[in-house]
Amino acid sequence: xxxxxxxxxxxxxxxxxxxxxxxxxxxxxxxxxxxxxxxxxxxxxxxxxxxxxxxxxxxxxxxxxxxxxxxxxxxxxxxxxxxxxxxxxxxxxxxxxxxxxxxxxxxxxxxxxxxxxxxxxxxxxxxxxxxxxxxxxxxxxxxxxxxxxxxxxxxxxxxxxxxxxxxxxxxxx
Numbered sequence: 001x002x003x004x005x006x007x008x009x010x011x012x013x014x015x016x017x018x019x020x021x022x023x024x025x026x027x028x029x030x031x032x033x034x035x036x037x038x039x040x041x042x043x044x045x046x047x048x049x050x051x052x053x054x055x056x057x058x059x060x061x062x063x064x065x066x067x068x069x070x071x072x073x074x075x076x077x078x079x080x081x082x083x084x085x086x087x088x089x090x091x092x093x094x095x096x097x098x099x100x101x102x103x104x105x106x107x108x109x110x111x112x113x114x115x116x117x118x119x120x121x122x123x124x125x126x127x128x129x130x131x132x133x134x135x136x137x138x139x140x141x142x143x144x145x146x147x148x149x150x151x152x153x154x155x156x157x158x159x160x161x162x163x164x165x166x167x168x169x170x171x172x173x
Contacts, residue, residue, distance in 0.1 A: 029055075036063055041070040058088030062095055069098060074106040093124040100130070117141060 032047035048064030065080030081102060084095035100115030119130035120141065134141065 029060075032060075032063065036067055039070075041067040045071060045073070045076070058084055058090035061088070062091040065095065065102075066098065069102055069105075072105075074102050077102045078106065093119065093122055093126050096122075097126040097129070113137070113139065 028047060028051050032044055032051055035041070035044035035047055045064055045067035048060050048067060052060045052064065061080050061084045065077045065084060068074075068077035068080060078099060081095045081099040084091050085099060096115050096119055100112045100119070103109070103112035103115065113134070116130040116134055119126045120134070
């Protein structure tokens with residue numbers, strides 16, 4: 001999808017490598033992050049998948065989702081980034097951003113928009129990016145008290161034929 005291609009940027013490994021007593025778990029973690037850093041995303045995804053069997057953490061699910069995304073395995077990326085968003089506080093905004101892009105890449109514009117709208121309610125580095133994409137798409141939104149977005153509305157296109165309105169509304173919780 002065009003939005004994905006235009007707005008996707010690689011997420012650098014900010015986790016760093018923990019050195020110390022070597023265990024099977026830390027070796028697997030090292031293998032997963034090294035594969036991610038080297039751009040071997042299939043191996044990274046497989047290593048993170050093995051890792052989450054015994055260490056279900058936001059970090060592991062997020063980087064597994066990012067590895068899937070880099071490999072263009074959008075369904076798996078969506079699953080793993082959703083797991084991050086729904087079960088952990090860590091990486092929540094990053095996962096929501098990349099989850100939205102994964103939905104756009106996978107052809108689910110409505111789910112992508114939903115994630116972007118969610119980001120407009122958060123104070124994060126992704127808020128302005130999300131707002132910019134929504135505006136670029138010709139969407140406007142308004143919020144009720146408490147930050148719940150009441151509706152998203154598509155503005156009429158400038159190039160729409162005379163007399164044709166292209167309005168749409170949807171409530172986003």
